[in-house]
Every structure is written in C-alpha cells, then in structure tokens.
Amino acid sequence: MQQKLIYILFILASVISYGQVNLFMESDKAEYNGKDIVNLTIVLELNGIDLEPQTRFQLPDLSKFNIIGSGSMTNTLIDPATNTLVTQKISRIALEPKKKGKIKIGSVLVTVNNKIYKTEPFDISIKDIIEKRSLAGNSGEVYLNMEIEDREVYQDQPTVAVLKVYSKNMDNFRKVKDVRLPHQNNINVHPISFSKSEIDPAGSMASQVLAVFMVFPNEAGYVEVPSVSASVSSFSNKNKIVSNKVKLNVKKLPEGSPEYFKNAVGNFSVDVYNASKEKIEIEKPIHVIVKVSGEGNLPNMQLPKIVSSSDYEVFAPKITSKVAPGTTGMKGEILANYVIIPKKAGVISIQTxxxxxxxxxxxxxxxxxxxxxxxxxxxxxxxxEARTTVEKVNEYTNTLLETVDTPVLKTTTFKVKEKSKFHWNILLTNISILVGLFIMYLLFKTWQKKRALVKETATPKPLGSVAETEKEIREILKTDINDYFSYLENLKDNEEYQKFFDTLEEMDLDIRKQYSKSSPQDFGQFLVSYKGTSVAEEYRILLQRIQMEKYSPLKSAEGMDELLKAVVNLYSRISK
Structure with missing residues (x-):
C-alpha cells in the first residue's frame, strides 16, 4: 500500500511539472538618473508541449516613458531532469523617462491555454531629468532642456521641439540670449517661434519657453537631435550653455511607393500655369509657374520639374517660397518660375x-x-495679321514716338499699350499728339524760312510729302549711338532696369530704321548678307538674352554689366 502511494505522488509531481507556466518582469536597476535608459526584461517559461500562448504580451501603461527600442527572442530546450520541453519567450524594452520621481511599472498580461497570467507590479525611482551644467561666473545656475513630445515619426515627417530654460533665480531669464538651433546632416530644422513665454514658477525651479522649432529627420533609424545652445550675458562676462540631446525613433516609410516618389511627406497639390499675359510668340520667352502647395516638408522636398521637349526650350527655374509653420509641418506654397521659349507655332503641351x-x-x-x-x-x-485697325493705329503712333525719342526727351512714356477693348480717350490722345507734332513742325519750318531771309534771298523749298517730312524729323533728332551707350550706363548704375530695357528697345529700333528694317527677323536676314552669318547669329542670341534678363524676377549687377558689354560690342559694329 505504501509503494502505491509513493507511485501516485511521483505521477502527480510529473504532471504538475509538465504543465508549469512562469511569467515575470524585472528592470535592470531600481534607481535611474535623468540620462539613463530604463531596460525592462519580460520572461515567459512554458514547461510542456501542450502549452501555447494565445496572446502577445499585453504591456502596462507606459505613458510616462518614451519607448526608444524593443526586441524579443525565443529559446527551446529539454529539461534532462524531467525530460520535458521548456520554451522561453524573452522580450526587452528600452524606455526613456519623461518625469522624475517614483514611477510604478504595472503588470504584463498573457493568455496561455485560456488562462490569464500576469506579473507583479513594482516601482522604480527617477532622479531629476534635467541635465544640470554649472554656469561658471554667474550668481545662479541656469539650465537648458529640450523637450520633444512625439519621438516616433516617419522619415521626413516633422516633430515639434520646445526649448525651456530653468533657474531658481528669475533674474537670470532676461540674461539668456542668442539661441542657436541644432544643425546636422540627417535632420532639417525650421523655427516656429523665438518669443519668450511667461515665467512658470511651479516646481522646484522656475522655467520659461525660449524657442519652439520643427525637426524633420531625413533618414530612418535612431536619430539623435543635437544640443541647442544659448548665451547668458552679465556685466563681467558672457557664458555659453547647452541643452540635452534627444533621440528620435524614425520609422522607415512603408513599402509600395511609386517609382517616381522622392521625399515628399505631407499633403500637397500641384498646379502649373502661364504667368505671361501677352500672346505667345515663337522664339520669345514666356514664364511658366509650377506651384506646389500644402503642408509637410515643403522647404526640403524635391519639386516636380518640367519635362524637356523638342517643342520648346526650358531653362533652370528660380525658386521662391511662401511658407509658415502649420500644425503638421511647414504650410504654404513653393513657386518654380521657368523661362520657356516655344520652338514651333500651334498647340504646345507642357508637362511636369x-x-x-x-x-x-x-x-x-x-x-x-x-x-x-x-x-x-x-x-x-x-x-x-490678328491685329485690329485700332491696334495698327496705336502701333504706328508708338513707332513714330520711338523714332523721334532721345535719352533726354522720354516721349516713349506716351506709348499706347494694347487693350482688349476700344478706348476713345486713347484715340483722342494719339490724334492730339500727332496734331501737336505737326504744328511744331510747321513752326520750325517757318522759323527756318525767316532765318534764311535775313542772310540771303532764296527760293522757298516745297513742303514735300509726309514720308519726306518724317525723314527730316528723324535726321534732325537723330541721336548718336554713343549717347545711347552713356545713357544705358547711367540707368544700369542707378538700377533703373525697366528704363534700361526700354532704352535698349528704342536703340534697336533706331538701328533697324537706319537700314529700313521694321522687324528683328528682317534685320537678322539683312545682317547675314551685310555682316555675315556669325554677326547675324550673335544678334539673334543677344535679343534672346535681353528678353530673358528683362523678364527675370531677380537681376544681378554682374549679369547686367555683362549684358551691357555685349550690347556695346555688337551695336558698335552694326551701327552706321
């Protein structure tokens, strides 16, 4: 009977050991400094082949920490004493504390064979999380602390950082100046505000917000945001203080991105439009704007370019931005101003x-x-051919005004701009100018006759035709080409670029009138036979260069100097 009882006890012991479940959690130590990482280890042991976890580890509330890393592994072995299968599931979690003081770590739950197991909760102690650095030569201590709430973001997704200054002496807050934001290749930083907040006296040390800025990490993995520096000035010296560093867990962007996806993260829209108001003429530059608007990493993203084509020639754009901090990134619009020269007549399709x-x-x-x-x-x-009768009259008036214009008498200010509808005021103004010029011409001829009669008696000359009259006016008021060069030099030095290009057009028209050529195309063909193919090609390229500089939104002094030298060099050779 005694032998049977011992046999039964052995069987019960083997059954109990066969189905045993052990679950526990521990930390690497009980007290931590503000810079230390809290490492938690969770171990689940299953003794038996019929034991299978039905759920993953259910973690406790870790809102007082930032999870900066985690990992897990599984070990399987056979216990030689009991000849049973033992399975170990081990998980480790790395935490960064947000607050100081005593923090309770709750229980971890797991379900095995329809039964819930949990670990025992325990406490850990966190010392002051502010990185304290003594400020030599100052009456009190001043510390900087950089706080980033959301430390787990996607690549090129922003997170907001707040820089605070701490001190027991409130007089030190007004001495903190010259905040310098961090710079690093794997992050892009954009300031939101440098306005100081109200002083918060709560806690053992008073605090004040110095700056708020956005951090855009541009690579995946663990990215460390460098320290922010500032200076504390006093009557005797100036000291530098730096903040703590913060680690970010930057998640890699999901798989399945389009093949032409680059680095745009946020929410955006794209628009392309023609900024030139005049009719589009071949071999004449126009401005096409590619606008990207929205919110995200606007200042750092790669913009879609205009695709090259044989129908037009495209030049590198000039980028302008209008962005401001938003709730989920930098908000606004980026404009890419392209200069495009059409190469053929008809419909042209410009694609991004x-x-x-x-x-x-x-x-x-x-x-x-x-x-x-x-x-x-x-x-x-x-x-x-598409011009109306009124437009032709206006063009004839403008041509006459350009013909008699000099750098001293700016009659081109009376030039008539083409309008989409008929204006009686413009027509009456043109007629008044023509009548006034004709009266001035008659008075001038009368004065010439009286002066000639004083010296000698001569046969009066016939009045002549209108064409002869215009020729005489042009010969009388003809300006030497060197006068144009001097006037252009003065306009360039005074940065009066609009007048500079208007005078260039007047000079070009005056030169073409000397050879009785009305359009630049006709004059270019004339130069082929008169000066050779190289001079004609140089004239065509110079006209394109003048148009590009005229409509360029940004003009440099060096570029204008080079343009004026090219103008003087070419027009000195082709002028009569």
Whole structure:
C-alpha cells in the first residue's frame, strides 16, 4: 500500500511539472538618473508541449516613458531532469523617462491555454531629468532642456521641439540670449517661434519657453537631435550653455511607393500655369509657374520639374517660397518660375514630372500623376495679321514716338499699350499728339524760312510729302549711338532696369530704321548678307538674352554689366 502511494505522488509531481507556466518582469536597476535608459526584461517559461500562448504580451501603461527600442527572442530546450520541453519567450524594452520621481511599472498580461497570467507590479525611482551644467561666473545656475513630445515619426515627417530654460533665480531669464538651433546632416530644422513665454514658477525651479522649432529627420533609424545652445550675458562676462540631446525613433516609410516618389511627406497639390499675359510668340520667352502647395516638408522636398521637349526650350527655374509653420509641418506654397521659349507655332503641351507624396495621416501614398499646360503659340506674321485697325493705329503712333525719342526727351512714356477693348480717350490722345507734332513742325519750318531771309534771298523749298517730312524729323533728332551707350550706363548704375530695357528697345529700333528694317527677323536676314552669318547669329542670341534678363524676377549687377558689354560690342559694329 505504501509503494502505491509513493507511485501516485511521483505521477502527480510529473504532471504538475509538465504543465508549469512562469511569467515575470524585472528592470535592470531600481534607481535611474535623468540620462539613463530604463531596460525592462519580460520572461515567459512554458514547461510542456501542450502549452501555447494565445496572446502577445499585453504591456502596462507606459505613458510616462518614451519607448526608444524593443526586441524579443525565443529559446527551446529539454529539461534532462524531467525530460520535458521548456520554451522561453524573452522580450526587452528600452524606455526613456519623461518625469522624475517614483514611477510604478504595472503588470504584463498573457493568455496561455485560456488562462490569464500576469506579473507583479513594482516601482522604480527617477532622479531629476534635467541635465544640470554649472554656469561658471554667474550668481545662479541656469539650465537648458529640450523637450520633444512625439519621438516616433516617419522619415521626413516633422516633430515639434520646445526649448525651456530653468533657474531658481528669475533674474537670470532676461540674461539668456542668442539661441542657436541644432544643425546636422540627417535632420532639417525650421523655427516656429523665438518669443519668450511667461515665467512658470511651479516646481522646484522656475522655467520659461525660449524657442519652439520643427525637426524633420531625413533618414530612418535612431536619430539623435543635437544640443541647442544659448548665451547668458552679465556685466563681467558672457557664458555659453547647452541643452540635452534627444533621440528620435524614425520609422522607415512603408513599402509600395511609386517609382517616381522622392521625399515628399505631407499633403500637397500641384498646379502649373502661364504667368505671361501677352500672346505667345515663337522664339520669345514666356514664364511658366509650377506651384506646389500644402503642408509637410515643403522647404526640403524635391519639386516636380518640367519635362524637356523638342517643342520648346526650358531653362533652370528660380525658386521662391511662401511658407509658415502649420500644425503638421511647414504650410504654404513653393513657386518654380521657368523661362520657356516655344520652338514651333500651334498647340504646345507642357508637362511636369509625375509627382507622389506620402500622407502620414492616412499612412498611404498619394499619386498625383502629371500636370499638363496646353499653350497656343503664334508666329510673328500671325500676330501681325490678328491685329485690329485700332491696334495698327496705336502701333504706328508708338513707332513714330520711338523714332523721334532721345535719352533726354522720354516721349516713349506716351506709348499706347494694347487693350482688349476700344478706348476713345486713347484715340483722342494719339490724334492730339500727332496734331501737336505737326504744328511744331510747321513752326520750325517757318522759323527756318525767316532765318534764311535775313542772310540771303532764296527760293522757298516745297513742303514735300509726309514720308519726306518724317525723314527730316528723324535726321534732325537723330541721336548718336554713343549717347545711347552713356545713357544705358547711367540707368544700369542707378538700377533703373525697366528704363534700361526700354532704352535698349528704342536703340534697336533706331538701328533697324537706319537700314529700313521694321522687324528683328528682317534685320537678322539683312545682317547675314551685310555682316555675315556669325554677326547675324550673335544678334539673334543677344535679343534672346535681353528678353530673358528683362523678364527675370531677380537681376544681378554682374549679369547686367555683362549684358551691357555685349550690347556695346555688337551695336558698335552694326551701327552706321
């Protein structure tokens, strides 16, 4: 009977050991400094082949920490004493504390064979999390602390950082100046505000917000934001203080991105339009704007470019930005101003590169595709034929005013701009100017006759035709080419660029009138036979260069100097 009892006890012991479950959690130590990482280790032991966890580890509330890393592993072995299978599931979690003081770590739960197991809660102690650095030569201590609430973001997604200054002596807050934000290749930093907040006296030390800025990490993995520095000035010296460093867990963007996706993260829209108001003429530059608007990493993203084509020639754009801090990134618009020269008449289709971005809110890629701008280009003859009678009268008046203009008498200010509707005031003004010029001409001829009669008696000359009259006026008021050069030099030095290019057009028209050529195309063909092919090609390239500089939104002094030298060199050779 005693032997049977011992046998039964052995069987019960083997059954109990066969189905044993052990779950526990521990930290690497009980007290931590503000810079230390809290390492938690969770171990689940299953003794038996029929034991299988039905859930993952259910972690306790860790809102008082930043999770900066985690990992897990599984070990399997056979216990030689009991000849049973033992499975170990081990997980480690790395935490960064947000607050100081005593913090309770709750229980971890797991379900095994329809039964819930949990660990025992325990406490850890966190010392002051502010990185204290003594300020030599100052009456009190001043510390900087950089706080980033959201430390887990996607690549190129922003997170907001707040820089605070701490001190027991409130008089030190007014001495903190010259805040310098961090700079590093794997992050882009954009300031939000440098306005100081009200002083918060709560806690053992008073605090004040010095700056708020956005951090855009541009690579995945653990990215460390460098320290922010500032200076504390006193009557005797000036000291430098630095803040703590903060680690970010930057998640890699999901798989399945479009092949033309670059680095746009946020929510954006693309628009392309023609900024030039005049009719589009071949071989004449126009301005096409590619606008990207929205909110995200606007200042650092790669913009979609205009695709090259044989129908037009495209030049590198000038980028202008209008951005301001938003709630989920930098908000506003980026404008890429392209100079495009059409190469053929008819319909021209201008296309941008395909564009896609990643939206962190929906965690999906958004494909915007290509944007297309259809333009209708005309030849020079087509534009001339499409003009109305009133427009031709205005053009004749403008030509006459340009002919008699000098750098001293700026009659080109009376030039008539083309309008889409008829204006009686413009027509009456043109007629008044013509009548006034004709009366001035008659008075001038009368004065000439009286002066001639004083010296000698001569046969009066016939009045002549209108063409002869205009020729005489041009000969009388003809300006030497060197006068134009001197006037252009003065306008360039005074940065009066609009008048500079208006005078260039007047000089070019005056030179063409000398050879009885009305359009630049006719004059270019004339130069081929008169001066040779190289001079004609140089004239055509110079006209294009003048147009590009005229409509360029930004003009440099060096570029204007080079342009004036090219003008003087060419027109000195082709002028009579």
């Amino acid at each position: 590169e395909p564009f896609a971005f990643f939206d962190p809110a929906s965690r999906e890629y958004v494909d915007k595709g290509q944007e297309t701008l259809a333009l209708n280009a005309f030849s020079h003859d087509q534009i001339l």
